[in-house]
Amino acid sequence: MTVTRPAIGVMLRDWRRRRRLSQLELSIQADISTRHLSFLETGRSTPSRDMVLQLADRLDLALRERNRLLLAAGYAPVYSETPLDAPPMTAVRSAIRQVLGGHEPYPAVVVDRAWNLVDANESLSVLTDLVAPRLLVPPANALRVSLHPEGLAPHIVNLDEWRGHLLHRLSRQVEFSGDPELADLEEELRGYPGGETHGTGSAVDGIVVPVRVRRDCRVLNLFTTVATFGTPLDITLSELSIESFYPADEVTARELRNRRTPSARTA
Template sequence: MTTVSPDTGVGPLLRGWRELRRISQLDLALRADSSARHISFVETGRSRPSEEMILRLADHLDIPVRERNALLVVAGYAPRYPHTPLDDPAMASVREGLVRLLAGYEPYPALVVDGTYDVVAANRGIALLMEGISEELLVPPLNAMRITLHPAGLAPRILNLPEWRADLLAQMERQIALARSPELRTLYEEVAAYPVESRGAGDGLGTGADAGSEGRDRERTPSFALPLVIEHEGRVLSFIASIATFNTPMDVTVAELAIETFLPADRETGAYLRERLA
């Protein structure tokens, strides 16, 4: 057996991921077709795992592909997954597919973000919602979390900001636990520190009786998921968000891309978008 240093070897890293996932050595061994004794030897550095074993354990521990590369390097193997920039010619089909997907979703808003929520691509529906945002937030790279939660961004126009903000921060916390990304942690600490202004009962619903009545009617509309309720030019728009990722990605860049789409939660929102983007 080849001994790996217990301080810097792959064993402690695998143990950390296993403990993070709250899986016992026995459970992991059963899933990976191994033995608890062998898992223990790997974690303590008494046994050097094969490349195949590292990838098998990483799969059962749901370790992101970026971190799988790190495990392989620490263990003395070459990285398995490439990290190809999105503007590389080899990514042409991915870029073109994303652009077609976003365009096909119009007039409804949709965008693609990377692992730290930088906007990779967006359609005209997103551009419509971003009208009036402070120029400082529109300097590339645009960051979806900053644009959404910054006081100079969308936050003042989000009518259910406390609920939507809490949901976004919880989403980021889950991702930090999954990926253990220092960059994502820094972003989380930044956006979580943004001040949240209190909103009066009638604030943000536009002016006039029609806007107020519209807001009250929508409050009575049952929703199957937390909606994003946002004001745009005196109109109240309501969306249900969904997030999609690539299935079994084999590249770090592709693995960290997420496609977020916003489905109108009511007929009025859909009609407004179709009219504006006609």
């Protein structure tokens, strides 16, 4: 069975257009002539390994996509993809657990590039307790859990606003990455019932978009921050992000502080 790959020139042209760059703009950034870039895109010239990496850097491509460009040009990939449970990732796992544990009693979750749940702290149960168990079977998807009719969606007071915010984030990610898996996920989520605000879904008279979750006759008012690893050289590491939930008001903060986790009850 023969596996065919897209020509390197076609891939370079497609990524340049996705980044909304002209040949002139990219050639200036890459410090090459427009003529040379044109020859690369049309297949009249073959890029060197260093040229592939240089153009990939100027196009701000993910490490996974840089490997694909190298393969298309006939070169070996340079970026590894190490499983998170492998021995070389021991320090990374330790750092993740430290961040997750240190964020208690507020929820925090680690997801991969496709928004699949990789890890979480115990306080995430304040949200996942409201979700149908089948949606939490690995690989659980954080966006599906949020917007599915059997997930958090029925408990989110500002579902229109939150849905619009999440779909806007995902749409931008699809546009930037060109990832077909993410495109399929976006199509699935847009098919779920529920409203959607237009644009970014920014809260009126606010500074962040909160998610307001009704639980036990109370409304938890939360906002999130996202953290990634700096200067990663491994694909797995580059695609991990930690999303941390913070209380947006003192009532929510007090409610989360008073909620004892299983480990705290047995301590």
